[in-house]
Amino acid sequence: MKYLILSIGMVFSLGLSAQALDPEVAFAENVKKMNNIQQLVKMAAEAEQQALFARQEVVLKRLVELRPYSPELKLALVKAYAQQDKKTEAYNDLVKLQNAGLSYPVGDQPAFENIKGTDVFDYIEEGMANNAKPFGIGEKAFEVSKNYSGMLFENLVYDAKGQRFLLGSVRAGSVYQYTENGGFKEFTDPSNPASGPWGIIDLAIDQEADLLWIASATMPHYNGTTQANFGQAMVSKLDLNTGEVIKSFALNSSGQPMLFNNLHLSKNQNLYFMNAFGGEVYKIAKNSEQVEPLFKLSGMTAVKAITSNDKESIMYVSDYEQGLFVVNLETNQVVPLQQKPSGFFAGINDLFYDGGDLVAIQGGVQPARLMRYVLKQDLFLLNMFPIEAAHPSYESLGNGTLVGDEVYYTTNSQWAKTDGLGRLLPQQSWDDLVVMKSPTKYKMDEHMQRQQQMEEIKKKRGLK
Helix, strand or coil, rough: HHHHHHHHHHHHHHHHHHHHHHHHHHHHHHHCCCCCCHHHHHHHHHHHHHHCHHHHHHHHHHHHHCCCCCHHHHHHHHHHHHHCCCHHHHHHHHHHHHCCCCCCCHCHHHHHHHHHCCCHHHHHHHHHHHCCCCCCCCCCEEEEHHHCCCCCCEEEEEECCEEEEEEECCCCCCCCECCCEEEEEECCCCCCCCCCEEEEEEEEECCCEEHHHHHHCCCCCCCCCCCCCCCCCCEEECCCCCCEEEEECCCCCCCCCCCEEEEEECCCCCEEEEEECCEEEECCCCCCCCCEEEEEEECCCEEEEEEECCCCCEEEEEEEEEEEEEEEECCCEEEEEECCCCCCCCCCCEEECCCCCCEEECCCCCCEEEEEEECCCCCCCEEEEEEEEEECCCCEECEEEEEEEEEEEEEEEHHEEECCCCCCCCCCCCCCEEEEECCCCCCCCHHHEEEEEHHHHHHHHCCC
């Protein structure tokens, strides 16, 4: 008996040793421990180039674990499945993309040859094609001439009292206004490179206090950036009627560059903003002359927008790569909006709290679209559906602003036409900047009714 146990132990030990020596097992175990996104992306690309599709699958699965709301990574994983003729796995993930209202040219992908030619693939391809069709009733609100669009107007707000839209120029550091009768013209003078404000990154309006808040910075795209002032940032409050600067707030950066963005004015007139380079969130309370540091959004490097509920107990954060998050403003606890990896929340440019729900401009998916996320008690996601998608004017969605039951937003941001120094790229030219408006509750009743019917069917069948 003693020798039998010893023999079994030796066999088990040899099995473990053989497993430990298996390079594919060792590779998979190593990948499971990795968290560096850039390194993993590089490894996936190298595996694909070497036709090591099993290894590519391992790496992409880890990437999807780390970025579960990215449709691009999910599609890349599907390609890895297809190259190995793993039809079931590929079809399952393609159906998830299709059911989410997304559309990718799967029929034109050479990597999908192994999984084509089946009824299932044809069904998926047809569904993807339907998702690419325009949806919604949005229309053009106004245009900014291409003679001005190179000034890079990346944000806009609406002044209800003045019945005008205000747009901030990154290039000149000045604010322009658009009115239906007066057209497009300058509201504030170009900024002073020595003292600021500088290139305008974001805007927010405090209608009750007649204030215009702007976040500005000295970045390469700003005309006044020099070696002496490079990397500086400030938040300024201006008189909404005259455009005169009342006060500017700058922080000691200890020699590190700063970039303030994501201005959000709460219903209680408190201003929130971020340092894009460090993830720190700050607050300037109503009537305060002090900047209050709140918390740091660790691990988020692509935050595009923040907003809050009416009670100002919850902050919603949109990270372009990682999706939507909820912050408890009492405890600073940060959790994903959707606890289970279901849906695709990456690629959101801008975010608004609208009557208990969230409205998102999602330009980083195909097709680009506007989404409404229906919430319960400001925390729990009940439903989500598009309110505009695949509009012919959608080229590169920018940011926007809520005006009543409509959202106004740019459909062809000119930012992507510039290089890292803000110069117009070769073979590119400025276009008229299109500002579009879309209703925020388009076909909402139909979507909610359909969901209720599905819930009733599940209940009858005993499904959860």
